[in-house]
Amino acid sequence: MAIEDIKAQFGLDIVNNIIVEAEEMGLELSDDLESVAEYAAQRADILSLAIGEPGFEFALKAERDNIALRSAHIGVERADDIDAKILAATRGGLVLAARALRIITGLPAV
Amino acid sequence: MVSTRSMSLLLCVMLLTSTGCGLFGRRARENALRPALLSASVGIEQDATLGIRAIPLDEHAGATAAVRAFYSSLQSTPIPPETIGLWPAVSALCEAGFVDRVDRQEIGPNVAESLRERLRNFEQALIKYMEGK
Numbered sequence: 001m002a003i004e005d006i007k008a009q010f011g012l013d014i015v016n017n018i019i020v021e022a023e024e025m026g027l028e029l030s031d032d033l034e035s036v037a038e039y040a041a042q043r044a045d046i047l048s049l050a051i052g053e054p055g056f057e058f059a060l061k062a063e064r065d066n067i068a069l070r071s072a073h074i075g076v077e078r079a080d081d082i083d084a085k086i087l088a089a090t091r092g093g094l095v096l097a098a099r100a101l102r103i104i105t106g107l108p109a110v
Numbered sequence: 111m112v113s114t115r116s117m118s119l120l121l122c123v124m125l126l127t128s129t130g131c132g133l134f135g136r137r138a139r140e141n142a143l144r145p146a147l148l149s150a151s152v153g154i155e156q157d158a159t160l161g162i163r164a165i166p167l168d169e170h171a172g173a174t175a176a177v178r179a180f181y182s183s184l185q186s187t188p189i190p191p192e193t194i195g196l197w198p199a200v201s202a203l204c205e206a207g208f209v210d211r212v213d214r215q216e217i218g219p220n221v222a223e224s225l226r227e228r229l230r231n232f233e234q235a236l237i238k239y240m241e242g243k
Contacts, residue, residue: 058225059225065146070231071146080134082134
């Protein structure tokens, strides 16, 4: 198998796995998927340099771990971002609701 | 006109919502990051164990215990914060092993680079996981 084929197949397999896992998680990673695919392509390039070296199978496993870790890391950052937006909206809503309640009940403003 | 009761109910709902925040982050950590950490830890434990060969003999017992403690800590659900403190010793063993294994021609230099990248990604992932704790 030519090096270019290995690189192409490796990147394709990894990105396909990421898509399946993201769908199973119910997370939308469309934007992030691009950055992970870019990282996968970079790692495929690095991996191609290791072809023929002793211990290549260790590098193959390590690169799959690298993609999985990077993908999960990005997924957590996205999820944290969603949480932060929800919290900000909730806190803002709480303040407004508390003020409205004070007005309705006639309590003095804080 | 919105009643007091309605506003009170609304406040309760929003308070409950705010205490549930962090849900997506927690779920992503347990469902995505933790499995990736566990998968990577298999290879890292192997690297660390092979790294023990590269250190002085009188340090072998302590190093073996350190690797076991780290791997055991990773198996807990959730991964406890003290796992971070166990990481530097494991990482150092892995690095010592990479140098040693390249010298012995057990792995090539580009293979070592892939293994080092895994250490970097693992550390960042572990830190990110702990940020949610």
